[in-house]
Amino acid sequence: MWSMSDPTQQSSVATPSVSPAARAGAAVRRMTARSKDEEHRASTPLEAFFDLCFVVAVAQAGQRLVHEVVEGHAGHGIVGYLMIFFAIWWAWMNFSWFASAYDTDDVPYRVTTLVQIVGVLVLAAGVPRAAADGDFRLVAIGYAVMRLALVTQWVRAGVAESGAARATAFRYAVGVAVCQVGWMVLLLPLGAPPVWAFAVMAVAEVLVPPLAELATSTSWHPGHIAERYGLFTIIVLGESVSAATVAVQSAADEHRALGLLVPIAAGGLLIVFSAWWIYFATPIEEHLVSSRMAFLWGYGHFAVFTSAAAIGAGLEVAVERAVDTADVSARTAAAAVALPAAVFLFMVWLLHARHHKRGAAEQAVLPIAAVAVAACTFSGTHAVLWAGLVCAATVAAGVWLDTHRRLADAPE
Incomplete structure (x- = not known):
């Protein structure tokens, strides 16, 4: 390959x-x-x-x-x-x-x-x-x-x-x-x-x-490979939603810290929804033009998959900290969500988005967002919500820049 x-x-x-x-x-x-x-x-x-x-x-x-x-x-x-x-x-x-x-x-x-x-x-x-x-x-x-x-x-x-x-x-x-x-x-x-x-x-x-495959490559199919990786990305993101839902439900059943759970749930959903949107914003099979490119892209997904799954684990940690069943600091709980989310954003930019972006502004959106999401680790009690809002703003900025460019490129 x-x-x-x-x-x-x-x-x-x-x-x-x-x-x-x-x-x-x-x-x-x-x-x-x-x-x-x-x-x-x-x-x-x-x-x-x-x-x-x-x-x-x-x-x-x-x-x-x-x-x-x-x-x-x-x-x-x-x-x-x-x-x-x-x-x-x-x-x-x-x-x-x-x-x-x-x-x-x-x-x-x-x-x-x-x-x-x-x-x-x-x-x-x-x-x-x-x-x-x-x-x-x-x-x-x-x-x-x-x-x-x-x-x-x-x-x-x-x-x-x-x-x-x-x-x-x-x-x-x-x-x-x-x-x-x-x-x-x-x-x-x-x-x-x-x-x-x-x-x-x-x-x-x-x-x-x-x-x-040093001499001869196997006949992998670009569209099929892109779909397979996309489906597994959905699976690990879905696992994050499931893990967070179970954690929130368990805490809510005991009527504890509902005021803290709602921001965590809202921020977690914004992160996962934004992760899905960003990953599937552009078709990647057109980029898989050679076996070297395609397989390096495939190897890079180790970071995509691990970070996507870790978001759900981080949300569970944040929930347990909110209901006082985990003896961890607020910063640790925030980092458990914000850092894997930041890794996901950066790796999707590295593997996917940068191949389709035009101009410095479009290229800068996801790297800046990754830094901003990581910085939410230091934003206090509502760090997960802030991280979710940054992710949602990232999607909005990407959509706006893409629409603006398409309108500018359209013939009059």
Whole structure:
């Protein structure tokens, strides 16, 4: 995925477009690459189901982050959260890119994907133990199920392909398998890996795609990839809404601190609504013009997904602080919301918006907003509301500047 050539020229052999009905009707299909020019390429029901099952793991990671922050172990909690989310994100990302190129939607493919979902659920079950005690063994087992199932998919693709495409598929299979052996050696004996060792293995994982595709790229579909990432962004933002709703409901049921909960709820909704608006303001598939650009864009979404999910965890911390069930300072509670929101705004600008903005004013809106939202950490009791108002003002400014430019460019 790192060739700089036109994506329409990267796949060695691509099958002609096949209707979803025809794909679903075949018990077993030859797993050759799908066409990059396939029209109406959209996420399948199986992909949607796969994403939905990841909600469990994302929710578990967020809940453990909340627990660590309210217990006064924010630094430890953030490190654990990032490590757990790496496993979630990397397994999801690898599945999505493979499916974009090789989704046959036949019986073996479906069964293998369902096995990967089992791995997701096992991983989610291990999140509390990993976050609290640093014991990643159950997480490692769930991760292994997902990754080894993907190895079988790559082997199947390699057997069906020929030439450079076959070599790429087998390099993927070997790379993923070798990394999985490394994880097992690192995690199974003791369960709690040193951070540096985890970082080394994470780097090894992210190097597999550029090494596998050094000569020939897989035939990922720009529109399909953009849609898949957009759907997962909606999922993590939705998880933030869900987490905040449960926290507010629990506090409201006990009739405590309603005057403080309303500003938190309002600010949280403004942040999440604005995050959705900003992310989907411009179509990104037009920017995915080469494999290098597309995959760097995909890697950058680690920060987008982690920050979006962390907003919900931060809102839970803010609610618990408001009702005096968390012994954290007002500044810590504010930072738990404002900082991930600021990271989200900046990363969306870096990955999406800057490619479509014209002029200094349009380019400056999101970076300035990110700084302003981060500064809301110091705005006192109603920091979440202030952060939400800044996010809403950011959307309004972006819409106004875009409309003004379009009117100025319109022929008289």
